[in-house]
Amino acid sequence: MANPGGRFLRGCVRGSDPLGAGLRTVALCASVAGSALLPARAQADAPARVVSINLCTDQLAMMLAAPGQLVSVSALAVEPQSSSMVEEARGIPQNYGQAEQVFLLRPDLVLAGAFTARATVDLLRRLGVTVVELPPADSLDDVAAHLRLVGAAMGREAEAERLVARYEADLARLRVSAEPAPAAMYYPNGYTTGAGTLADEILRHTGFSNVAVAAGLAGGGILPLERLVMAEPEMVVTSLPYPGASRSEEILVHPALQAVRERAGSAEVTDADWICGTPHVLRAVAGMGEARRGLDAMQLSQAAP
C-alpha cells in the first residue's frame, strides 16, 4: 500500500523501484513457475495443500483454489481494513507467516509476497518447500498476469483464464474517457503515489491525472502539503484512519487540505480494494469512475446558472 504504516501491516506492498523492475520480476516468477508446472501437466499433479502467507496471494488463491486446496491464509485476510475477502477468509485457518507454523501445515506450495518475510521464504526453501513469490502489482495489467501466475502454480489454469477474461472485459467497460482532471492520492505523513503504481493507473483509467506524477514522483514518496495545495487538485483521495490516534494522520484533517477538498466538492477514500492487484481493484476503478462523472455533473451545474 501507499504508506509506511501500511507496509508493516499489510502483506502486499510496492517498493519504490522503477517501473521496469516489477515487471521483470513477474516474468522471472512466471518462468520459474512455468518450468515446474508445465501447461500439459495433469490436474492430479496440482499441489493439494496450498498455504498463503501474504495478503494479496491470500485473495488470489481464494478466488482460484479448488475446494479444500487452500489450507491456510494469512491473518491479515480477515482484517476488514486490509482485505477485500474477509467473509471468504473466515472459513480458512489463519497463519502468522512464521516458517515453523507454515512448515507444520505440510504445504505442497507456499504463496508469498516478494517483499515480505525474506527470512521465512529462505528457510522454507531450505526445508524443501516449494515457494512461489508474487511481486506487488504496479499496474492494472499485472492483475491478469498475477491471476495467471498463481493459477499456474496451483494447477488452476482454466479457472485463472476464466477470471482473467472477466476481469479484462470489466476493466474495459469501466474505462472513463474524459479530459483528465487533476487528482491526488494523499496518505498519512503526506505520503502519495506517483508514476508506476497501481493507484496511478486507476486514476488514469478513470479520467484523472495524478498531481504527484506532475510533481515528478515515481513510486511512492512525500508530497509536502504546500505543493499539494498549489497543484489545485479537483479530487483528493485519502485513506481511512486507523483506530487510536496518530500525528501522522492529522495531515488528512488539516484545514488547508479540507479547503482543497471542499473546493473540489468531492472526496474519495481508499480501502482494502486498492491494496492488492486482484480483480477487486475493479471496485476501486468503478468508484473512481463514478467520482469522475460526478465531477463533470458538478461543473455543469455550477456553469448552468
Place this chain on the structure above:
Amino acid sequence: MSYRGLLAALGALVTLLFAASLLVGPAALGFTESVVALLTGRGEAVVLVMREIRLPRALLGLMVGAVLGLSGAAMQGFLRNPLAEPGLIGVSSSAALGAVIALQTGIAAAFTLALPLAALAGAALSVLLILGLAGPRGGALALILAGIAISALAGAGVALVLNLSPNPFAAMEIVFWMMGSLADRSMVHVALAAPFMLLGTLMLLTLGRGLDALTLGEDAAEAMGVRLGRLRLVLIFGTALSVGAAVAVAGTVGFVGLVVPHVLRPLVGARPSRLLPAAALGGAAMLLAADIAVRVIAPDRDLKLGVLTALVGSPFFLHLIWRMRRLEA
C-alpha cells in the same frame, strides 16, 4: 549595548526570522505573490498555503521558542543553577507523556482542551518532583540526577504508550515526541496552545523582581518582602502552562532554554528580571531559525527540530559542565 538596545535588536531579529519563516517552503512562491496573498487574501491556492500552512508554523515557532527560552531563564533564576532547562530536566518529556496519554486514550478527541491540559498536568508533576528532589538550594548534581531519572521515566512512558497503540503510525512517532517538529501544524494547534502559553508567559514575566532578590540568597529575599512560597507556585504553574502547551503541539524541543539564557545573561548584567524578556525573544529567534534550517536542509524529510537545537545545545552543555568542574575544583 544598553538593555533597551538589546531588546530592540532581539525584537528586530525575531521579526526578520518570522518573515523569513513565512517565505521559506517547498512550494516555490514569489515574494510579492506570497505577501499579497497573506495580507489581502487574493490568489486562492497561495492564500491557503500562506494563511493555513506557513502562518501557523511561523506563529508556533515564535510562541514555542519564546516560552522555552523564558521558562529556562525563570527556572535557572529560581534554582540559581545554569543547568535548569525544561528539556534537560524532564519537564518537556513529562508534558509529552501527558499529551500522548490524552491522545491514545481518546480523551483528546472527546474534549478539545484535554490535550493541553494533560500535557500541563505532566509538566506540573515533573516540576513539583524536581523542586522536591533537588530543592531550591539543591546542587547541580541533585538537579541533573533528578532530571535524568524523570526524563528517562517519562521517555519510557511515551514509548510504551505509543508502542501499545492500535495505530500503526503511533510507534513511529516516538521520535516526534522526543525531538519535536512544527511540520504540518495548523491554526487549530495555534488556537489550542496560544491561550495557555500566553497565560504561562504572563505569570513567568511577573517573577522578575522576586528572582532579582533571590540572587542575594533566600534570607535576604525574604527580608526584602519576597514570599518564596508564592514565587515557587507561580514558577511551577507558569512553566507547566507554557511548556505543557508548547509540547502538546510541537513535541519536545530541547536545549533552547539552556542555550538562550546562557548567551544572553552576560548581556543583561546577569539580572534575572532583565533576562526574562530577553530570553523569551532569544528563544523565539533560536526556534524560528532552527525551523527555517530544517526546511532548507531537508525540505521533504521532516527533519526534527530537536536535532538542530541539540547540535547547537550539546556543546554549550558540555562547556557549562567543564566550567562548573573548574569552579568546584
